[in-house]
Amino acid sequence: MPTHYKGCQEAERALSAYINLIRASDSLVSKASTQLEQSGMTLGQFAVLEALHHLGPMCQHTLAKKLLRSGGNITLVVDNLEKRGWVRRERQKDDRRMIQIHLTPKGARLIAKVFPEHAAAITQIMKELTEQEQEELRRIAGKLGHGAENFCLERFKKEQHHDSDPTK
Amino acid sequence: MPTHYKGCQEAERALSAYINLIRASDSLVSKASTQLEQSGMTLGQFAVLEALHHLGPMCQHTLAKKLLRSGGNITLVVDNLEKRGWVRRERQKDDRRMIQIHLTPKGARLIAKVFPEHAAAITQIMKELTEQEQEELRRIAGKLGHGAENFCLERFKKEQHHDSDPTK
């Protein structure tokens, strides 16, 4: 019996989980991106629109933290969203360093239509797992991505359970 | 009670799992990349070296399929690995369309040193989960990334348990 048998088992278990996790994520991101392309938007653009939709206007720095992206990245995504007329920049009066990003009516209509579609697509894909497996996946993956707050879900629940009023 | 309550619950469960999965994956990839940077290589470069290390020489097309990357991407990664003297291209005689990628002795020494380090780092990160959680994660994520074969793990196990002979 090799002296390092236990370490072996441990590494096997960890690496198996690691690889399967990343492959599953890649697979899902790929499917989600394809689905969103039909609506003419990027996954990154969707993420920004969704954050604004569920959390209201916010500055780019906050967006970057929420979405775990670099500031430069947010600048680019917001640029593209602005070109399409889905968001607008609004310099804050009290602190002119910040720029609040607002959904335009056009952008609000779009995300209000696309989000349920996207949610339905994800829900459909997740049907490959049982309810218990989904719960377990949520719990276990949550432990690994610890810093991550489920910001969008919090609001999503409220919105669905007792229709939140859209008047900011 | 809203009529769509059940669909709601379903979507909540699916989206929670989806988001946590992607965040966990991002977090792990980020940590893994940082760890590999110390060895002076990219995650993509590591993946290619690791595949060659555990599966032996293969052509770029096979690499692309194994690693779920585009052909153009593999060309670039192999270019960079070749510049560093870690792999060499060898045109096949029987089918001159294919180019087999071989580890150079230098590359073989490198991956033989780096892989255990990287495996140890992943193992360490995964300690945030219990053994049972790792098993569950492997199983559940495996269902989602279904097309994905655990090619490297298969060989990794053999190698560790009864030192496979390196003579191709």
Added chain:
DNA sequence: CTTGAATCATTCAAACTCAAACGATTGGAT
């Protein structure tokens, strides 16, 4: 043998991402 489809690698343009450098603005310390 010749033609045409299929396979494989390369190249190129486009998009996305990050990190670092930069300029503008703010707020606190002196």
Added chain:
DNA sequence: ATCCAATCGTTTGAGTTTGAATGATTCAAG
């Protein structure tokens, strides 16, 4: 009031990835 550090958004350069176009090679059908 002035200076200095911190914060915020933008720009730039480098790296990664994809998909489409291209060229080389193989194989099978006629």
